[in-house]
Amino acid sequence: MQVFYTGAEWSEIRLRLLQKNFRIGLVPTMGALHQGHLDLVKRSKENCDVTVVSIFVNPTQFNNPEDFAKYPQSLNDDLDLLKTEGADYVFTPSVETMYPQKSQMTLDFGPLERVLEGAFRPGHFNGVGLIVSKLFHLIQPHVAFFGQKDLQQVAIIKRLVLDLSFPIEIQTVPTRRENDGLAMSSRNRRLDAVSREKSLLLFQSLSWAKEELLNGTSWLEVQQKVNRNFKQTEGVSLEYFELVGTESFEILKAFDPNQKSSLCVAAEVGKVRLIDNLPVNA
Numbered sequence: 045m046q047v048f049y050t051g052a053e054w055s056e057i058r059l060r061l062l063q064k065n066f067r068i069g070l071v072p073t074m075g076a077l078h079q080g081h082l083d084l085v086k087r088s089k090e091n092c093d094v095t096v097v098s099i100f101v102n103p104t105q106f107n108n109p110e111d112f113a114k115y116p117q118s119l120n121d122d123l124d125l126l127k128t129e130g131a132d133y134v135f136t137p138s139v140e141t142m143y144p145q146k147s148q149m150t151l152d153f154g155p156l157e158r159v160l161e162g163a164f165r166p167g168h169f170n171g172v173g174l175i176v177s178k179l180f181h182l183i184q185p186h187v188a189f190f191g192q193k194d195l196q197q198v199a200i201i202k203r204l205v206l207d208l209s210f211p212i213e214i215q216t217v218p219t220r221r222e223n224d225g226l227a228m229s230s231r232n233r234r235l236d237a238v239s240r241e242k243s244l245l246l247f248q249s250l251s252w253a254k255e256e257l258l259n260g261t262s263w264l265e266v267q268q269k270v271n272r273n274f275k276q277t278e279g280v281s282l283e284y285f286e287l288v289g290t291e292s293f294e295i296l297k298a299f300d301p302n303q304k305s306s307l308c309v310a311a312e313v314g315k316v317r318l319i320d321n322l323p324v325n326a
């Protein structure tokens with residue numbers, strides 16, 4: 045496994061790989077890797093000849109400076125994990141490499157970013173769009189892999205690829221969960237024992253709501269019950285619990301079994317912001 049730091053280094057490597065007609069897969073990450081990230085690497089290895097993992101905590105996608113400062117980092121452990129998983133290259137650029145100057149450009153994803161994460165984290169998707177575009181331009185992969193846990197991010201990136209004609213296939217990999225259902229996330233490392241216990245409310249609510257909807261309970265009733273439940277749980281503060289069209293991310297007012305929809309939740313547990321989602325009908 046080779047670690048590189050700049051686009052220039054990669055250009056040379058890439059030329060050699062293309063001479064061999066190799067298909068290149070990119071797994072963009074912000075490090076603090078867990079099994080969910082390794083699933084992306086595994087999928088890339090199954091689909092591509094060469095897998096590049098990027099590790100970069102992207103400052104422009106954090107709307108909250110404290111969240112950025114506290115984002116977990118564990119580069120040495122990450123490199124060990126990636127080596128064991130069989131990644132071929134790891135790109136760990138500096139902030140100066142990715143942002144030689146403060147970016148002047150803003151990306152607006154329209155209705156897609158007016159709801160949920162876009163509404164609660166203003167500027168977040170502009171930062172994601174910028175960094176993913178930069179990675180796509182520098183690495184020029186054939187395929188890029190993203191986790192379904194960040195469902196709205198996947199929709200934003202698919203839009204980015206469409207609108208800017210990136211010749212890159214986007215593959216989505218299912219959410220990896222702990223045995224008790226908590227979606228794996230780098231942020232889980234910051235949960236203390238009490239918050240870890242309370243964090244289960246997210247997946248429990250999603251699972252319960254899905255079952256109720258499929259059994260015919262109205263969305264309004266389901267949403268009200270979940271909201272009440274969160275209010276009654278000390279140390280957990282719900283930001284949103286919504287039913288959305290899985291691809292459009294339009295907020296739905298009622299459940300329609302014939303329309304692809306997903307439940308999405310965000311909550312602060314202790315001081316850690318967690319998100320999760322569950323497709324209701326695929």
Ligand code: PAF
Pocket residue numbers: 072073074100102105172175176194197
């Ligand atoms: O999902 C993430 O870890 C980040 O948003 C991404 C796609 C690596 C961009 O910084």
